Amino acid sequence: MARLTLTDDDAKVRKWFADEVQKLGCSLSVDQMGNMFARQSGSMKSSAPMIAMGSHLDTQPRGGRYDGILGVMAALEVLRTMKENNFKTSYDVGIVNWTNEEGARFPKSMCSSGVWAGAIPIQMAWDLRDIHDSTVTLRSELERHGYLGEIACSNDATTGFPLGAHFELHIEQGPILQETGRSIGIVQGAQGYRWLTITVQGKDAHTGTTPLSARHDAMLAASKMIVASNAIAKQHDALASTGIIRVPSNASTNTLPSDVTFTLDIRHPRDSTVQAVQEECLKAFATISSEDGKGVSFNWTMDTDSPAVKFDQGCVESIKAAADHLVGPEKSMYMTSGAGHDTVYTSKHCPSAMIFVPCRDGVSHHPTEYCTPEDW
Amino acid sequence: MARLTLTDDDAKVRKWFADEVQKLGCSLSVDQMGNMFARQSGSMKSSAPMIAMGSHLDTQPRGGRYDGILGVMAALEVLRTMKENNFKTSYDVGIVNWTNEEGARFPKSMCSSGVWAGAIPIQMAWDLRDIHDSTVTLRSELERHGYLGEIACSNDATTGFPLGAHFELHIEQGPILQETGRSIGIVQGAQGYRWLTITVQGKDAHTGTTPLSARHDAMLAASKMIVASNAIAKQHDALASTGIIRVPSNASTNTLPSDVTFTLDIRHPRDSTVQAVQEECLKAFATISSEDGKGVSFNWTMDTDSPAVKFDQGCVESIKAAADHLVGPEKSMYMTSGAGHDTVYTSKHCPSAMIFVPCRDGVSHHPTEYCTPEDW
Structure with a gap:
């Protein structure tokens, strides 16, 4: 139809x-x-x-x-x-x-x-x-x-x-x-829901010449963030979902992307739980940002906030x-x-x-x- | 220049x-x-x-x-x-x-x-x-x-x-x-290097109405695979990198993508280590495929194989x-x-x-x- x-x-x-x-x-x-x-x-x-x-x-x-x-x-x-x-x-x-x-x-x-x-x-x-x-x-x-x-x-x-x-x-x-x-x-x-957009800022680098320890690997960090958001939502019996992920259009197999952007959709029947999941996610993202290589930074915007x-x-x-x-x-x-x-x-x-x-x-x-x- | x-x-x-x-x-x-x-x-x-x-x-x-x-x-x-x-x-x-x-x-x-x-x-x-x-x-x-x-x-x-x-x-x-x-x-x-393309097949679903347990979440699985490939490469003192990740063009914040495609670039001065990293990654990907919700499937192609x-x-x-x-x-x-x-x-x-x-x-x-x- x-x-x-x-x-x-x-x-x-x-x-x-x-x-x-x-x-x-x-x-x-x-x-x-x-x-x-x-x-x-x-x-x-x-x-x-x-x-x-x-x-x-x-x-x-x-x-x-x-x-x-x-x-x-x-x-x-x-x-x-x-x-x-x-x-x-x-x-x-x-x-x-x-x-x-x-x-x-x-x-x-x-x-x-x-x-x-x-x-x-x-x-x-x-x-x-x-x-x-x-x-x-x-x-x-x-x-x-x-x-x-x-x-x-x-x-x-x-x-x-x-x-x-x-x-x-x-x-x-x-x-x-x-x-x-x-x-x-x-x-x-x-359910209450919030839509966030997270941009992880790393640094583009040659995949063959840049040791893991020297990387600002936005792709790795974004992946860890998506995994973490799912685990946090699970703990709260809430939902966390990533529908869109984007790397710059000049991305190639042998270049780490300079930045990665993804969406995060958090839902729960209680607004306080949506809020808690969001807070725990952002805290986890901050930890993840400094976990690998030379680290990355990230920023986020809230695009939609629809209370329960x-x-x-x-x-x-x-x-x-x-x-x-x-x-x-x-x-x-x-x-x-x-x-x-x-x-x-x-x-x-x-x-x-x-x-x-x-x-x-x-x-x-x-x-x-x-x-x-x-x-x- | x-x-x-x-x-x-x-x-x-x-x-x-x-x-x-x-x-x-x-x-x-x-x-x-x-x-x-x-x-x-x-x-x-x-x-x-x-x-x-x-x-x-x-x-x-x-x-x-x-x-x-x-x-x-x-x-x-x-x-x-x-x-x-x-x-x-x-x-x-x-x-x-x-x-x-x-x-x-x-x-x-x-x-x-x-x-x-x-x-x-x-x-x-x-x-x-x-x-x-x-x-x-x-x-x-x-x-x-x-x-x-x-x-x-x-x-x-x-x-x-x-x-x-x-x-x-x-x-x-x-x-x-x-x-x-x-x-x-x-x-x-x-270094020897191999370029793989991995496609994770899940199922598109509404992010608000689909419980985690009912999902075929290709985005979550792909993220876990990227994280796993980095960890495996690290153990072997090798390199693993994802430069490109793609979701279907009709992706939206409130729809889980039906499938996710990403590249994997594996490098090491020894061909046998490149091979070992590849094997461990594919094994880990198979485990990840059935870890969450109703699972996903994946397939892969080797696009380049450049021996050391x-x-x-x-x-x-x-x-x-x-x-x-x-x-x-x-x-x-x-x-x-x-x-x-x-x-x-x-x-x-x-x-x-x-x-x-x-x-x-x-x-x-x-x-x-x-x-x-x-x-x-």
């Missing part, structure tokens, strides 16, 4: 979504970030904000058919089932399709729930440029497809589209449910009760989301929680992503 | 070199690889091959003023000093300027001494393409500048230009002489005697060359050896490369 946000394909699925919810009798509102709110009136004719089931229809460039999509499809199925059974909720319920959750085309993930939550300035979001064509902005694409709505992208009760609650069903994107034989994950919150999020206890317990009823307590488990989701932003302004379903081998962001019909 | 082989700048210095040696009364021969042989007749009028002092006038794109150049300049200074003092050797002596030693423009280092020694086929050398402009070959540049000589590029006594011996003065390109306070290195041979070279004992001892006379035994030392040089090829066909002089901080292939006048 390749449906980058606000492409012609995305416009097509938005049109389809609009038709489907209107067939069900929903009213449809679009805000200034193109977020689509389908609202099914309850029997009470109350002005209370609707209870939303939300996720996103956009995908990664080489994504799967479940990430995001399943949450919207499941919500649609809920409304269809209600209609088929002539069931009406007391208060309004509905569906949200959040724009540009992936951040794959316009590089800001959970972009429009972020604007809605007041965490991302709308101008900044509008100004995001297509990573492959800088003449195209997110706003110009909203305009081209007619999705620059009139409602403010906000949870403000008068100008925006406030929500009474937000539930998001999503594939786990990890292997835990499958490996433990559970079918529902009751998501209590999202706790979801609403009431929402979490309502999911727990439903899971117990549906699959029994032995087939569900409490979890913490390892990745970011729109619900992380909605949780700042309305009671929110998430439901995880298994995905095969934990694979996501890939065409082989799969969730069985039984599980969804 | 930027004087890539067979550029207009190289043609200029070749013209200058030809003028200088002809002023000294040398005859000049050019072979089919553009190697320049300046020959000063001895008093004996013998047909014995000349004793050569050789090195190269080409440089790296961002090189220094000593690597190669010093060997040719020193040889010229020897002939000038002989002339100024009306000194004539018994047999012929002379200078060689070897073409494309660096391999920086046409990617084959020690290219033309290699052809001369019969180790590199001339057609392959002629067909080498300019790394920045594939329409240009080494042969087309030899022709353009008039350096496609008529003599065979060979040590054959009738068709080529055989040498009676080959001495090469060169900066050390390492820190040993400076650190031990010596001014002359008597080079007994060149021993220089001629007579040449080595004549350098030792001269060094003792000039600076005293406490200021010279026996050494093994860590890098490749034209003399490695000449040594296969005529008695050869090298003289190292210190270079500041071991820096070479860099504009700050420096050797004091006292040392050269």
Whole structure:
């Protein structure tokens, strides 16, 4: 599945979504970030904000058919089932399709729930440029497809589209449910994470003429740092990962690189543990810097600091009760989301929680992503 | 200094070199690889091959003023000093300027001494393409500048230009002489070395949703392998170095890379030690592959296998005697060359050896490369 946000394909699925919810009798509102709110009136004719089931229809460039999509499809199925059974909720319920959750085309993930939550300035979001064509902005694409709505992208009760609650069903994107034989994950919150970039400064040198004792070996030091960060994370039951490593472009087999840059992604459900892992890593890096040859130096920047999020206890317990009823307590488990989701932003302004379903081998962001019909 | 082989700048210095040696009364021969042989007749009028002092006038794109150049300049200074003092050797002596030693423009280092020694086929050398402009070959540049000589590029006594011996003065390109306070290195041979490329196959996975225990973490395994190869080399008093490391271009901070590729350069003056280090590394890599999470796999290729070279004992001892006379035994030392040089090829066909002089901080292939006048 390749449906980058606000492409012609995305416009097509938005049109389809609009038709489907209107067939069900929903009213449809679009805000200034193109977020689509389908609202099914309850029997009470109350002005209370609707209870939303939300996720996103956009995908990664080489994504799967479940990430995001399943949450919207499941919500649609809920409304269809209600209609088929002539069931009406007391208060309004509905569906949200959040724009540009992936951040794959316009590089800001959970972009429009972020604007809605007041965490991302709308101008900044509008100004995001297509990573492959800088003449195209997110706003110009909203305009081209007619999705620059009139409602403010906000949870403000008068100008925006406030929500009474937000539930998001999503594939786990990890292997835990499958490996433990559970079918529902009751998501209590999202891990805190920090993204660091570390640059190790050594000195380029001929690999044949420079004794080990005379080296400022940035490659060796960076390797030791990656190994150390993994060991430290393990001790804390946290995660530490290096996704990118770079040597200068003139690197060669017989020249020690002058410097090595790598990323470090640290995660744990508790912010204090993320902090502890970071501190221990930096301390270990300092030790490693003087361990071999003539030593190296290093510097680091923190590129992202995303504190842990706790979801609403009431929402979490309502999911727990439903899971117990549906699959029994032995087939569900409490979890913490390892990745970011729109619900992380909605949780700042309305009671929110998430439901995880298994995905095969934990694979996501890939065409082989799969969730069985039984599980969804 | 930027004087890539067979550029207009190289043609200029070749013209200058030809003028200088002809002023000294040398005859000049050019072979089919553009190697320049300046020959000063001895008093004996013998047909014995000349004793050569050789090195190269080409440089790296961002090189220094000593690597190669010093060997040719020193040889010229020897002939000038002989002339100024009306000194004539018994047999012929002379200078060689070897073409494309660096391999920086046409990617084959020690290219033309290699052809001369019969180790590199001339057609392959002629067909080498300019790394920045594939329409240009080494042969087309030899022709353009008039350096496609008529003599065979060979040590054959009738068709080529055989040498009676080959001495090469060169900066050390390492820190040993400076650190031990010596001014002359008597080079007994060149290290053996092997270049391996290792590819670690893991599995891309989300850094936030994939527990350490579920990972196929190629980055962690590659880092451990680099650390292990250094430790193993250290035990053998050998060298192990990683100059290049690569992750797929779609790598990101929050995705474990599917695979990691790195180079491994192993060196030691004894081939058996190079072999032992390689074997221990591959054994360690196999252990590392199953150490973490769900493991990784790896494969490797050997890209270069350059056995150790021993220089001629007579040449080595004549350098030792001269060094003792000039600076005293406490200021010279026996050494093994860590890098490749034209003399490695000449040594296969005529008695050869090298003289190292210190270079500041071991820096070479860099504009700050420096050797004091006292040392050269």
